[in-house]
Amino acid sequence: MNAYNFPQPAGRPSVHIVLSDKGWILERLAKEIADRLPYVTYGLAPDPSAAIQYYVTYGCRNARVSPIEIALFTHREEDAGAGARFDAVAREVDHAVSMSSGTARLIEALGVAQHSCIMPGVDLDMFHPRLKIAVVGRTYHTGRKGEALVSAVMDVPDIEWHFTGPSWPGPAEHVADEDLPDFYRSMDYILVPALNEGGPMSVLEALASGVQVIASTVGWVPDFPHIPFERGNAASLRQVLMNLRAERMKLRASVEHMTWDNWAAQHDELFRKLIATLGGTVVAPMAGLRRVGRVALVTHGIEDTTLGGPSVRVPNTARALRALNVDASVIYNRGRDMASADIVHGFNIWLPKTAVAVAREAKRLAKPLIFSPIMLDLSEGPLWQTDALRTFRQARTPEEADALMRWHGEIQCERERLHPPVEPEPGYHDMVREIADLSDGLIFLSEAERRVFRRTVGETDTPEFLVRNPVDAAYFSGGNPDLFRDAYGLRDYVLCIGRIEPRKNQLMLVSALAGTGLPVVLVGHGAHAEYADLVKRFGGPELLMIDRIDPGSEMLRSAIAGARVFALPSWAEGAPLAALEAAAAGANMVLSDRSGEREYFGTQARYCDPADMSSIRRSVLQAWETPLDAVQARMLAERVAEEYAWERHARETLDAYEDVLARQHPILSAPDDDPAPPAPRQPVDIILDVTTWANNSTTLSGIVRVERSIALELLEQADLRLRFVMYLSSTTGFVELPHEVIENDLVSVYVGQLKARDLGERSTLRLPHGGDLIAVGSSWMQNADYSLELKQLAQDNALTLSVLMHDMTPALFPRWYLAGYSTTWEQNCAEMIANADRLLVYSESTRNDVTAFALAHDIVPPVIGKIRLADELGTLDTATTDEGEQARRLFGNRSFILSVGGIHLRKNYALLYDVWQILREEMGDACPHLVIVGGVLERWRAGSGDAR
Structure with a gap:
């Protein structure tokens, strides 16, 4: 028995914290x-x-319930009664904990002997210094605005850059004039990088907003307060930025010891000391706790057949994690090991459909998910995927190609200024956003990648981590150059390693160096046959193409060791492994200025514009003429070995895992424990209304096809209890359709039989209460009875009603419809929105239109969720028809433009026809034919709209 005559708790002594709130x-x-x-x-x-009761705070303590009692004291109230309560509890408890030195002094003044001061923590990963710097204004073709200067310092860490005009080295933001004051006030500094100025106005506007200006002595800057740097000097500007960052880091340093780990560790020490007075011990100390036991590293898409960066990096990451006693396994496409993992780590946003499938599976299994997007900046894709090929097909010489590429580059700038970026495949942005939303953490390889990701999905609440790409530096630092030289008869050469494909930009490299006399060696598989042929054509006699050298082989090490210059002027990269391997060997490098390369290598490499042959040529020639000396090469190799080691990469990755799990769970199973299998997912009751399909089963287009496709897809889901219903008539109401009717596409036959039987009496459906009733068709649009019956069906069976709104066109453009159609549609639409528990849309535009419609009709809209439509096309019917055969005969050997959709005013075929007429006038007989496939449901209306 203890001093308070309480029985000792059974099992291990424990601590319970009692909360005030x-x-x-x-x-x-x-x-x-x-x-x-x-x-x-x-x-x-x-x-x-x-064993210990800990009151957080002292105000919630009443009578003693444990052998040892502790209380947390935040502050002492001014009120006499509350102050007396503070004093009394401080004297009564066995140990008083204060969270500031001021409160500790108050407790000490009360004569309390047993007390501690333990300060709370701060999440240093979440709260991190970041300077917000804006450059306001446009650029000019002369470069006088200093865009090159900004580009040279964008690798300074912890800076969030903002640009209000195009052609700066970061994404442009359009800021309206009326929003400029708020924009200025949201910044920490305004940078004026210009080399020659009359003003600029941004100096006056920033100072008027109370924001500091960083500028050189251009224009009227010397007349006003500013933080100076030497005009045009990147090193001087870099020093200013580093000093400003250092000021922020100094503030951060003042609280870096106040972590949540420290808060818990000090309590751990206190609890152990107090429990020891009872003669007890507790479980293993805090330092030995680790949440991560098993990790599933998941690849997907084409990673099982294409030996790209992730296919090399992921197995090596697993090995490095296993060296840290983490049970890490590599799986492809949602293997069984995901179910037994403490955390799932997905790699590569591409291919997006398989990437999002991995994310969804992790969430289905209720697993914490970390995702490494390895996301490339594809904004210039049209330039290097299409324009470059077109250019080099036409060009007869490298000089012609250079001129054409400059022209295409100007068009690309205009394209980026006028149009939003083109998705690399339909639905790409939505799929990336979904992965961000499903993930519990995102790991980026560079700040450049983080910026591209945020530009695509916007800001998210998902925790982010920066873990640099690693390399086995020791292996690549000792290559023997003679092996490659003897095999290929070359001594000094420019080396480029990577698949021969447009993104790697070998074509611009060999064309830029044509006529210089420099031998160029390209090592990589020809992944793009036409591109490889063009490389050979423009490379000339000094070009040596080697199809492939095994990764990590002695020959590859030798090739890197013997290169006078290593060049990789890619259009888009994550963090190229080839460049890291070259840097580990102390290579003399020329890299692209587009992605994160500058973050990795800083001033220890040269950089070029991949779109500019003269930039590539100039950088390579400079590197050729002034190679790194032995000291410089050693410093580069040592830096890479220290900063990009596999052990460091694994530890930082493990830290990210631990951070994510700490946010979600207390302590997960230890590595040696056998975790319990996940609880089976309970089947969900879904009732799908197929009324629109049932009444239009021979017209499989538009909304009918959507309803049919959803029905067939739901049948494939094993974890659903699925029912199908349709509205038969106002007399009968809703009836149920058997699964066999849906599966075998017998809807029209079954509905015909129902109508022939003339049921007469009212149908009474008994559906599972609490299920989901989903209506995705158009039956409500002109049928008020259906709308009321659907609402009643949901209410009678306590169902959640979800309605898919395809678009709001009848309300937005009523003139496109027959008289009276839009009026009825609006009345029924308002009724559906008011009755639904959830609305579904498949575009942000429709979500906005629905919200506006609801507000205009004084309706509070329910939750509006967005879904994607038509992930898969499915198998198209290949049966022949007379019309199809006629079209085949007519257009089999002719070019034609195809447009598919019902003939209706809202389809705007008149505009299409007008454009085609213009083409016909310009091209004559060479003009392609115009073919429109679609039914004319409203022949008079369609014809009267445009007699053509």
């Missing part, structure tokens, strides 16, 4: 301790079985 900072204080210490629990009520 939940959902506030007090719960965070308790949770950060409980997440790290497995013997600690917390809640609103005391736990008499605990």
Whole structure:
């Protein structure tokens, strides 16, 4: 028995934290301790079985319930009664904990001997210094605005760059004049990088907004307060930025010791000391706790057949994690190991459909998900995927190609200024956003990649981590150059390693160096046959193309060691492994200025514009003429070995795992434990209304096809309890359709039989209460009875009603429809929105239109969710028809333009016809034919709209 005559708790001594209130900072204080210490629990009520009762705060303590009692004291109230309560509890508890030195002095003044001061923590990953710097204004073709200067310093860490005009080295933001004051006030500094100025106005506007200006002595800058740097000098500007960052980091350093780990560790020490007075011990110390036991590293898409970066990096990451005692396994496309993992780590946003499938599976299994997007900036894709090929097909000489590429480059700038970026495949942006939303953490290889990701999906609440790409530096630092030289008869050469494909930009490289006399060696498989042929054509006699050298082989090490210059002027990269391998060997490097290369190598490499042959030529020639000396090469190799080591990469990746799990769970199973299998997912009750399909089963287009496709897809889902219903008539109401009717596409036959039987009496459906009733068709649009019956069906069976709104066109453009159609449609639409528990749309535009419609009709809209439409085309019917055969005969050997859709005013075929007429006038007989496939449901209306 102890001094208070309480029985000792059975089992291990424990600590219970009693909260004054939940959902506030007090719960965070308790949770950060409980997440790290497995013997600690917390809640609103005391736990008499605990050895220690810890009151957070002192105000919630009443009578003693545990052998040892502790209380947290935040501050002493001015009110006499509250102050007396503070004093009394401080004297009564066995140990008083204050969270500031001021409160500690108050407790000490009360004569309390047993007290500690433990300060709470701050999440240093979440709260990190970041300078917001804006460059305001446009650029000019002369370069006088200093865009090259900005590009040279964008690798300074912890800076968030903003640009209000095009052609700066970062994405442009359009800021309206009326929003400029708020924009200025949201920045920490305004940078004026210009080399020659009369003003600029941004100096006056920034200072008027109370924002500091960083500028050189251009224009009227010397007349006003500013932070100076030497005009045009990147090193001087870099020093200014580093000094400003250092000021922020100094502030951060003042609280870096106040981590949540430290908060928990100090409590751990206190709890152990107090429990020892009872003669007890607790579980293993905090330092030995680790949440990550098993990790599933998941690849997908074409990674099983294409030996790209992820296919090399992921297995090596698993090996490095296993060296840290993590049970890491590599799986492809949602293998069974995902179910037994503590955390799932997906790699590569491409291919997006298979990437999002991995993310969805992880969430279905209720697994924490970290995703490494390895995302490329494809904004210049049209330039290097299409324009470059077109250019080099036409060009007869490298000089002609250079001129044409400059012209295409100007068009690309205009394209980026006038149009949003083109998705690399339909639905790409939505799929990337979904992966971001499903992920519990995102790991980026560079700040450049992070910027591209944010530009695509916007800001997210998903925690982000920066973990640099690694390399086996020791292996590549000792290559023997003679092996490659003897095999290929070359001594000094320019080396480029990578698949022969447009993104790697070998064609611009060999064309830029044509006529210089420099031998060029390209090592890589010809992934693009036409591109490889063009490389050979423009490379000339000095070009040597080697199809492939095994990764990590002695010959590859030798090729890198013997190169006078290593060049990789890619259009888009993640963090190229080839460049890291070359840097580990101390190579003399020329790299692209587009992605994150400058972040990795800083001033220890040269950089070129991949779109500019003269830039590539100039950089390579400079590197050729002034190679790195032995000291410079050694410094580069040592830096790479230290900063990009596999062990460091694995530890930082493991830290990210731990961080994500700490945010979600207390302590997961230890590595040697056999985790319990995930609880089976409970089947969901879905009732799908197929009324539109049932009444239009021979017209499989538009909304009918959507309803049919959803029905057939739902049948494939094993974890659903699925029912199908349709509205037969106002007399009968809704009836149920058997699965066999849907599966075998017998809807029209079955409905015909129902109508022939003339049921007469009212149908009474018994559907599972709490299920989901989903209506995706158009039956409500002109049938008010259907709308009311659908609402009644949902209410009678306690169903959640979800309605898909395809578009709001009848309300937006009523003149496109027959008289009276839009009026009825609006009345029924308002009824459906008011009755639905959830609305579904498949575009942001429709979501906005629905919201506006609801507000205009004084309706509070329900939750509006966005879904994607038509992920898969499916198999198209290949049966022949007379019309099809006639078209084949007519157009078999002719070019034609095809447009598919019902003949209706809202389809705007008149515009298409007008454009085609213009083409016909310009091209004559060479003009392609115009073929429109679609039914004319409203012949008079369609004809009267445009007699043509």
